[in-house]
Amino acid sequence: MPTNGSLNRKLRMGLIGGGQGAFIGRVHATAAVLDNRAALVAGALSSDPARAKASAGDYDIPAERAYGSYKEMADAEAKRADKVDFVSVATPNHTHFEIAKTFAEAGFNVVCDKPLTFDLAQAEELLKVVEKSGVVFAVTHNYTGYPLVRQAREMVLNGELGEINAIRSNYIQGWLRTRLESSDQKQAKWRTDPKQSGAAGCFGDIGTHAYNLGRYMTGLLPSELACNLKVFEQGRALDDYGVALVRFENGALGTVTASQISHGRENDIFIEVDGTKGALEWHQEEPNKLFVRKNGDAHKTYTRNGGPYLGAAAGASVRLPSGHPEAFFEAFANVYTAAYDAIIQRASGAKFETVNTVYPNVYDGVEGMLFITQCVESSKQNGGWVKFRHPKSRK
Numbered sequence: 001m002p003t004n005g006s007l008n009r010k011l012r013m014g015l016i017g018g019g020q021g022a023f024i025g026r027v028h029a030t031a032a033v034l035d036n037r038a039a040l041v042a043g044a045l046s047s048d049p050a051r052a053k054a055s056a057g058d059y060d061i062p063a064e065r066a067y068g069s070y071k072e073m074a075d076a077e078a079k080r081a082d083k084v085d086f087v088s089v090a091t092p093n094h095t096h097f098e099i100a101k102t103f104a105e106a107g108f109n110v111v112c113d114k115p116l117t118f119d120l121a122q123a124e125e126l127l128k129v130v131e132k133s134g135v136v137f138a139v140t141h142n143y144t145g146y147p148l149v150r151q152a153r154e155m156v157l158n159g160e161l162g163e164i165n166a167i168r169s170n171y172i173q174g175w176l177r178t179r180l181e182s183s184d185q186k187q188a189k190w191r192t193d194p195k196q197s198g199a200a201g202c203f204g205d206i207g208t209h210a211y212n213l214g215r216y217m218t219g220l221l222p223s224e225l226a227c228n229l230k231v232f233e234q235g236r237a238l239d240d241y242g243v244a245l246v247r248f249e250n251g252a253l254g255t256v257t258a259s260q261i262s263h264g265r266e267n268d269i270f271i272e273v274d275g276t277k278g279a280l281e282w283h284q285e286e287p288n289k290l291f292v293r294k295n296g297d298a299h300k301t302y303t304r305n306g307g308p309y310l311g312a313a314a315g316a317s318v319r320l321p322s323g324h325p326e327a328f329f330e331a332f333a334n335v336y337t338a339a340y341d342a343i344i345q346r347a348s349g350a351k352f353e354t355v356n357t358v359y360p361n362v363y364d365g366v367e368g369m370l371f372i373t374q375c376v377e378s379s380k381q382n383g384g385w386v387k388f389r390h391p392k393s394r395k
Helices: 024-032 049-059 070-078 093-105 120-133 147-157 186-191 202-218 328-347 362-380
Strands: 011-017 038-044 086-090 109-112 137-139 164-172 222-230 241-248 253-259 268-275 279-283 289-293 300-303
Touching: 011 024, 011 070, 011 328, 024 038, 024 086, 024 328, 038 049, 038 070, 070 093, 086 093, 093 109, 093 120, 109 328, 120 362, 137 328, 137 362, 147 202, 147 268, 147 279, 147 289, 147 328, 164 202, 202 222, 202 241, 202 253, 202 268, 202 362, 222 362, 241 362
Parallel strands: 011 038, 011 086, 086 109, 109 137, 164 253
Antiparallel strands: 164 268, 222 241, 241 253, 268 279, 279 289, 289 300
16 A cells, blocks of 8 residues: 555545536546545535435445535544545535535545635635634645646746736636526536526636636736626526736736637637746647747747656656646646645644645635636626735735
């Protein structure tokens, strides 16, 4: 059995959500065990107790640790000598707060899907709980786990691009071009329901990913934003398209465009960063290439495992030899493995970083909720400028 630092065992994982018909729960379960550092041993896999227990066999969770609710799970696991080390929350937005709060207050480490909570007030309260409990809290902005995203971050922070002037971050999909939610399609139904998704639809679901990617790559701190959100499919309750303009403290400008109504587009999150010394470009649908450009020089293509020009952050995120594609599951797993290092440090009684972490954390989650809140507010003001800076943001 592989060792996890001083623990000398695999970490024990509990999963909330991910029952029959779910997508992201299976992703969490796969990514979490990819490096053989954790094992899924318990779960409350659905809000319906019968379905929760019926889904347990799909994950090889033993019957005695297949719980009918997350509250039952938190109570029972707290009493076990072999209780879970962390729980992964893979449920719709409106349920994140109570679930994460329950486990964090009980001293369990948490990995939570994004957006962090239903609204900003819940996010701020959850932040206080996490700070008081001292648990490790990761948020699965999984695109930060790609090796070449981490390479781009290292290059920017090392000054290779000079001063950053502009960020163009986009997340373009087409799957909600029609009212798919009207056919009771599970993934579309909750994402377009204000009672489950929150104040924003497309911008809450994928716009937050695009914004977070720019923040992670550059480390620039925002100061204000202006935004227009729009519903193009008549009768839909939440936005399916939006554009935001962000002013950063150093004077840079950033744009965030998110769409779920663009014909033929699948899962195209892509970003360009312009600096005074150079520029870079990365596409999630071709994640193993990073394009680096400088006026007067030949354009460069960095590959995921391409040689000594890659920094330590990218190298530590790679599992396969050159030419073998790594993508979504591996990036998700990189978020998990970085959080595992902190979980082990906490279990060993050692100090661990909580704000400026390799993995997205609760502070990033709160900033994401502030982003959604201020985008909605600006859009209500017909695109007026609103303040946008959380006092505890990562640097």
